[in-house]
Amino acid sequence: MKLRIILVGQPNVGKSCLLNALVGPEVIVSNYPGTTVEVTTAEKTVAGEEMVFLDSPGIYSISDRSEEEKVTEKALFEEEIDGAIIIADSVSLERSLYLAFQVLEAEIPVVIALNFVESAEKKGIIIAHKKLSKILGAPVIPINPLKKWGIEELVNALLEIKETKGKTFTVRYDDHIEDAIREISSQVTRTQTQLPKRFVALRVLEEDADFYGYLRDKRTIEAVKEGLIEHPKVAEDIAITRYGTAAFIAGKVTHLVHVEEAARSLDERLDGALLHALGGPILTILTFVTIFGALLFIGSWIQDVLTGFTEYLLSLIHLGVGFGGTALEAGLAGMMAGISIALPYVFIFYILFTLIEDAGLLSRYVVNLERFLRWFNLPGRAIIPLALGLGCTVPATRSTRILFTKKEKFFTASLLSCVPCSSRIAIIMGVVGYFGGKWLALSVFITLFVSFLVWGYVVKRITRIEKKPVLYELPELPPYRIPSIGNIVTKSWIRMKTFVYLVVPLLFLGGVAYAGLDALGLTNVIVAPLSPITWWLDLPDVAIIPLVFGFLQKDLTGSMLLLVLGGNVSSVLTPLQIYTFGVAATIGIPCIIALGMLIKEFGFNKAVLLTAASILYGLLFAGLAWRLISLF
Amino acid sequence: MTGESDILRIVEEDILRILGEEKSKRVSLESIKSEIKVTYLFITNAIKELEREGLVQSQGDSIVLTKEGVGKAENIVKRHLVLENYFKFKIKRTRSEREAHKMTDILEHYISKEVIEHIKKLSTFKTEGFPLTKLALNKEGIITDILFPDYGLFERIVSMGIVPSEKIKVMYKIPDGMVIYVGGKKFALGNEIAKGIEVLS
Numbered sequence: 001m002k003l004r005i006i007l008v009g010q011p012n013v014g015k016s017c018l019l020n021a022l023v024g025p026e027v028i029v030s031n032y033p034g035t036t037v038e039v040t041t042a043e044k045t046v047a048g049e050e051m052v053f054l055d056s057p058g059i060y061s062i063s064d065r066s067e068e069e070k071v072t073e074k075a076l077f078e079e080e081i082d083g084a085i086i087i088a089d090s091v092s093l094e095r096s097l098y099l100a101f102q103v104l105e106a107e108i109p110v111v112i113a114l115n116f117v118e119s120a121e122k123k124g125i126i127i128a129h130k131k132l133s134k135i136l137g138a139p140v141i142p143i144n145p146l147k148k149w150g151i152e153e154l155v156n157a158l159l160e161i162k163e164t165k166g167k168t169f170t171v172r173y174d175d176h177i178e179d180a181i182r183e184i185s186s187q188v189t190r191t192q193t194q195l196p197k198r199f200v201a202l203r204v205l206e207e208d209a210d211f212y213g214y215l216r217d218k219r220t221i222e223a224v225k226e227g228l229i230e231h232p233k234v235a236e237d238i239a240i241t242r243y244g245t246a247a248f249i250a251g252k253v254t255h256l257v258h259v260e261e262a263a264r265s266l267d268e269r270l271d272g273a274l275l276h277a278l279g280g281p282i283l284t285i286l287t288f289v290t291i292f293g294a295l296l297f298i299g300s301w302i303q304d305v306l307t308g309f310t311e312y313l314l315s316l317i318h319l320g321v322g323f324g325g326t327a328l329e330a331g332l333a334g335m336m337a338g339i340s341i342a343l344p345y346v347f348i349f350y351i352l353f354t355l356i357e358d359a360g361l362l363s364r365y366v367v368n369l370e371r372f373l374r375w376f377n378l379p380g381r382a383i384i385p386l387a388l389g390l391g392c393t394v395p396a397t398r399s400t401r402i403l404f405t406k407k408e409k410f411f412t413a414s415l416l417s418c419v420p421c422s423s424r425i426a427i428i429m430g431v432v433g434y435f436g437g438k439w440l441a442l443s444v445f446i447t448l449f450v451s452f453l454v455w456g457y458v459v460k461r462i463t464r465i466e467k468k469p470v471l472y473e474l475p476e477l478p479p480y481r482i483p484s485i486g487n488i489v490t491k492s493w494i495r496m497k498t499f500v501y502l503v504v505p506l507l508f509l510g511g512v513a514y515a516g517l518d519a520l521g522l523t524n525v526i527v528a529p530l531s532p533i534t535w536w537l538d539l540p541d542v543a544i545i546p547l548v549f550g551f552l553q554k555d556l557t558g559s560m561l562l563l564v565l566g567g568n569v570s571s572v573l574t575p576l577q578i579y580t581f582g583v584a585a586t587i588g589i590p591c592i593i594a595l596g597m598l599i600k601e602f603g604f605n606k607a608v609l610l611t612a613a614s615i616l617y618g619l620l621f622a623g624l625a626w627r628l629i630s631l632f
Numbered sequence: 633m634t635g636e637s638d639i640l641r642i643v644e645e646d647i648l649r650i651l652g653e654e655k656s657k658r659v660s661l662e663s664i665k666s667e668i669k670v671t672y673l674f675i676t677n678a679i680k681e682l683e684r685e686g687l688v689q690s691q692g693d694s695i696v697l698t699k700e701g702v703g704k705a706e707n708i709v710k711r712h713l714v715l716e717n718y719f720k721f722k723i724k725r726t727r728s729e730r731e732a733h734k735m736t737d738i739l740e741h742y743i744s745k746e747v748i749e750h751i752k753k754l755s756t757f758k759t760e761g762f763p764l765t766k767l768a769l770n771k772e773g774i775i776t777d778i779l780f781p782d783y784g785l786f787e788r789i790v791s792m793g794i795v796p797s798e799k800i801k802v803m804y805k806i807p808d809g810m811v812i813y814v815g816g817k818k819f820a821l822g823n824e825i826a827k828g829i830e831v832l833s
Binding site for chain 2: 123233276
């Protein structure tokens with residue numbers, strides 16, 4: 001029997017970091033609350049016992065309001081689990097206990113892992129963990145996952161986790177509420193995973209409609225509530241009592257020591273600048289411009305080195321005998337070209353993004369950029385998928401899960417049409433910039449930005465997304481941390497892994513496919529029927545090949561353009577044509593992998609509709625743009 | 633399950649409060665039993681414990697406070713009154729005083745002394761709090777109420793530690809919103825949400 005353990009904790013409390021210490025480094029550890037939106041599992045055999053760990057997104061409470069809470073709730077109640085590790089923050093123990101009490105109400109055995117013990121002590125907060133353990137009837141283990149202490153004790157406690165069942169602390173509500181709980185409990189008929197009746201009753205009183213179905217007669221709810229004259233808002237009183245109990249117990253086990261306060265900490269000075277009404281947005285935009293600049297300059301430098309290396313490498317191999325040889329060579333050429341064009345941009349982007357995320361800067365940027373996203377009626381967190389979109393559209397689409405409503409998710413995913421991913425940036429830099437000059441590349445970027453605003457305005461109107469209160473999701477601003485290099489490299493690698501494993505083979509296959517079409521003389525099958533598009537874009541007919549192949553894998557666009565035009569692009573195309581090509585190739589859902597992710601997240605119909613609409617929009621925009629420019 | 637020792641402690645505090653509220657500092661065992669709804673065993677144990685600590689004395693069918701007991705009981709009564717005032721104020725908009733008393737009964741055991749001290753310092757709760765949006769920058773306030781029509785938002789905010797009786801500070805104003813500091817953590821929120829958090833300073 002495998003022991004299945006779920007890790008639960010507030011955002012940014014060190015869950016993923018603990019998982020890392022428990023099983024190894026293949027887990028994303030982040031300092032931006034809400035980066036994990038799925039339950040990740042990891043297995044390890046300890047002391048002859050097979051253990052499965054489930055990492056859940058950070059939450060403050062297990063009610064199913066946000067996606068993170070839904071995911072965690074589902075994992076807690078629908079999966080077969082043997083227990084939970086509650087990762088508690090020693091600096092604010094009561095918040096962690098609130099969450100722990102909710103889990104205990106579901107009679108799930110827990111072990112409390114007390115994290116940040118040292119930073120609490122620096123603030124003069126000392127926690128008597130043995131006393132807490134006695135009160136809760138569950139093990140409380142101080143840990144430091146970074147230094148790897150407490151991990152062994154934690155694992156030992158997990159091996160005996162089942163024995164705590166039935167002996168643990170439960171919050172007691174006042175007599176009236178307890179009566180109501182008893183009354184509703186008696187009406188509970190069936191539960192899927194044998195959730196305790198008392199727990200179901202509490203959730204019913206807390207207005208969680210998902211649990212109404214477990215009652216024999218739903219009218220009981222109204223009757224019981226009407227009987228509760230002492231508690232006209234019983235749900236609120238339950239939450240307050242639960243928190244009050246948490247605060248009471250936290251107070252009981254906490255010993256406060258006076259600590260000299262630092263004059264004005266670095267954190268405050270940083271926040272003073274980063275959250276300044278005017279300075280904040282300026283600094284935020286400057287950061288993004290810097291990232292962009294770094295992408296362009298360092299990226300193109302690495303690209304040069306890699307391209308030289310690739311050419312040297314390809315000159316060494318001669319496979320060009322017969323069709324097989326040609327195809328293989330084309331495949332290798334496509335793959336190497338794609339790698340040298342896209343890899344540097346993807347790599348630099350993820351390193352930088354991970355750096356600002358881990359340093360705690362990202363949440364400040366979210367707050368500062370919220371006011372711009374408000375134009376589209378989107379919450380501040382939408383900036384996370386949009387920023388990730390500068391790396392790769394595929395994980396960016398997945399990360400729209402951190403948003404609250406379906407409409408917000410879909411709208412944000414649709415905006416990714418006009419956010420150039422690193423492969424698209426590579427087209428703009430490697431094709432438009434290389435053959436048309438940097439000012440031409442810049443004008444493509446500006447055109448993309450305009451197309452982003454227009455698209456956002458139109459889709460906002462179509463989806464009728466409603467306006468929400470400003471910062472209604474109350475983002476937490478975590479303390480700044482000096483990021484660990486090891487963590488950044490691991491995390492960037494995990495994020496790049498998809499690119500390497502999925503995209504590189506596709507690049508190879510794309511090259512082979514093109515060689516095949518060419519050998520069979522089938523390229524015309526694509527070129528002829530689509531000639532109206534190239535007419536609209538004022539491009540040579542064969543230019544449709546890189547556009548079509550680009551949809552298979554965006555990095556094919558550049559290498560294909562070189563193949564079909566035969567080398568020197570600037571002698572075949574005018575600067576305006578290069579510009580038009582650049583715009584047409586970069587607006588729209590970029591590739592088939594992104595379409596696949598859209599289908600996974602939003603269903604086939606919506607995904608195909610969005611992809612088709614966004615590509616048509618890109619072509620329309622490109623055609624209109626060059627016509628407009630040629631007027632002057 | 634609340635630990636037995638917890639119940640015992642709660643019952644002890646309740647007995648001291650009932651005695652403290654009485655002018656004669658003397659109450660019959662019967663009336664204690666009728667006021668505290670726990671099994672008789674807990675009451676007798678609690679009284680034994682209080683006697684051992686020298687806070688009360690049994691005299692026949694009645695219980696009397698000792699000299700030390702009077703001091704301790706007065707503190708408990710004060711705390712009870714402060715909380716009751718708070719809840720009366722909170723519940724004024726909704727229901728009866730009986731309810732306020734009931735809420736006080738539960739919560740007084742759960743709120744730390746430090747918080748009580750803080751609440752006492754406030755000019756009682758006769759005046760209502762004001763919305764957080766009106767709290768001056770960098771000035772410490774106390775949350776007196778959370779007013780949201782939607783329980784989802786209410787519960788989310790409470791679980792984040794933004795609860796009545798917590799200290800709160802507005803650290804930065806940002807356009808249409810603010811950054812607050814509550815219980816060692818910083819959160820950003822918009823003015824519209826902040827209006828639902830009432831405070832006193």
